[in-house]
Amino acid sequence: MASLYKHLRVHQIFGANTDVGKTILTTALSRASAAKKFPVFYLKPVSTGALEDADDRHVTKFGGKASKLIQAECLFQYDEPVSPHLAARLKDSNQTSRLCFLSSQVPSDDIFVKSVAERIRHHAKKTGRGAHMYVETAGGVHSPALSGTTQIDCYRPLFLPIVLIGDSKLGGISSTISAYESLLLRGCIIDAVVLFREDYYRNWEYLTAYFKERGIHVSVVDPPPARLSDPKEDAEATEKYYESVVSPDIVNGVSDLVDYLDARHAVRVQDLESMPKRTLETIWWPFVQHGTVKGPEDVTVIDSAYGDFFSVARAKQQSSNSPISILSPDLDGSASWWTQTLGHAHPALTMAAARASGRYGHVMFPQATHLPALRLAERLVHKGPGKGWASRAFFSDNGSTGMEVALKMALRAYTLRNGSKFTREERKNLGVLGLKGSYHGDTIGAMDACEDTGVYTCEWHDAKGYWFDPPSVGFKDGKPVISVPSSLSAGAKAHTVPAKSLSWIYDVEDRLHTPLARAYALYVRRALDKIEERGQKLGALVIEPLLMGAGGMIFVDPLFQRVMIDTVRGRRSGKSTEWSGMPVIFDEVFVGLNRIGMESTGPLLGVNPDISVNAKVLTGGLIPLCVTMASKSIFNAFLSDKKAEALLHGHSYTAHPIGCEVANETLAQIDRLEKSEDWKVAKGKWNEYQGEGESKVWSLWDPQFVAEVSKLPNVKEAMSLGSVLAINFEDESAGYTSFFAQNLLQPLKTASPEGGLSAAPGGAPYGINYRTLGNVAYFMTSLNTTSAVIRSVEDKIWKTIAN
Known part of the structure; x- marks a missing residue:
């Protein structure tokens, strides 16, 4: 990930195109830095063409009087003067490496980026005082890297501040602005634009005004002399040219540009160092007791994020000449509160957002439509989680409001069918049936659909309903078990029921005829009878299918949820789209769209809901959006010629095009992941571990790891589905307010070295940024997190809790 040192100022040189003078201007920058007595490190990661013409040799040759301060090197040198991706593949190319990188295969992006990052770390350790480093790319912004990935995306994990060399030739205005916007879309820090003063096309005049309007520093440099046929004369002319352009007497010249880049570096460092104190003086965090925050050292400063990692500031560890980077990688261990789907800063999602923003911005939605919203609704209703039962998709802004919509839908449908039996007061106090530990969001209505626990509540909270204590699933002592609470045990103590396998637990249809299913049904029926006897009115069943997140990562026995649904509906088939008994709401905000290894939980449970809610994964963690789907019978409850009977609910940004387009792209990416090798391998491991052919459930986490963790003496239970791993620790004061797991x-927060290269981009040691739920620790990956990263995290977790 990104590296930032107080004493080593690093800038990456990108060109708006090939042949725009990157090497000439980088040589001038290196020479100007050396003239100011700074040690200079010039790095050309990839070079193609004849060795004698290599850019690093040019920098060394024209280093000037202070050339002894300049160290130039190249990592990957190829003889063929073609694009790096092609040079690396040509069978006859003579691949060499200045760092003894010898391989018959094309280096991956990961290896390439780690090679560059290692050189930056090496130079930071080597120099004990202020130094400058320039990393020069090859070709234009989107020229292919060795792997074929465009340079801008290949280098993105390093997140180095950029000097963009503009194009002074015909068409250069367009190519320069296009390169700038491409960098901007990747979130890059663009400190300066440099270009030659060419007096025919005069691009520099237009581009100077253009970039200054955007607060970007522009330096205009005289062009080099025409190349001379005599090598000696050409070298002399080139030397005179460099002497002239790096002169400190030139206003806004190369020498001044070096000073400006130093100033930008200092501002960035100062911002990172001051942010903790400024944050504590201004911000009120969610779910944080500020009284436990000791000081600025407890504030996590995120400078950028990429893939599964944050780049976090470590300013407190940094002295003026420390070889330790101010920034170091932290794994995003909670998938940023369960939202990350494809990792941070995924370029496809960024482009989708830009595409919709450029086409629409935001447009109002009532009685209107646009392609991003329509395509998303059709995808979800007809092909996705709503296939076979849903009729309509209703858009809102986040999971909590999506659940508010679901509750309105369900309770309206219920009162229309049964309203004549109720007084107006009874209708106002209709409750829901659910499970203890449920959480449906922090808006008041969503809180009212949960038990009053004293945690996610406020003074207006009025819990309306009845909540069962759910049986749960997990690994104990290496074996899958079902934990049955005492409330379901006819007065006996809570106990565990051994399972044939995890696959068997999730084979709901097969278990419907077991004694445990009959016990569940009897328990639910008796509870509903008592509720009716008390006169309490319930209008909907609301569940988080299979996994209740905020309540403590409770993996609910799917059989119990199926029995609940069948009981309230008065049937088992669940095939009809006409609801009966009371409407059933699936809150799939957290678990939906493959977060737990399945697009929707309905097929596994063997029943469909009447209403379901999807968010979080939906937009890949980039932007809030929620979709509440409903069956035709639910929709018809609001259908009439009276406006007052419509679903009068919405918000200004309903179905905002940016969110819808990002969601469409996210779902397309997930479709590809379902066919990926990583998923096939992970599913194969779980099939093999359970030894029962193809399992209905699987996880990106290793099954043997989950089982072994469950055997540890301080672990009560461990469980995993999809990208979620939960570890329930033994603790006398168990509950959300416990600090035990935290x-x-x-120690996981400390960036610790690993054997070999780190799994983090750039190869630096990383810590884990994690969240806990009292005595329950959970870890969550993106859906495309590599197996190498997950295995690395498993090792770190094991070393921490097993010792």
């Missing part, structure tokens, strides 16, 4: 796992 304190136990504290």
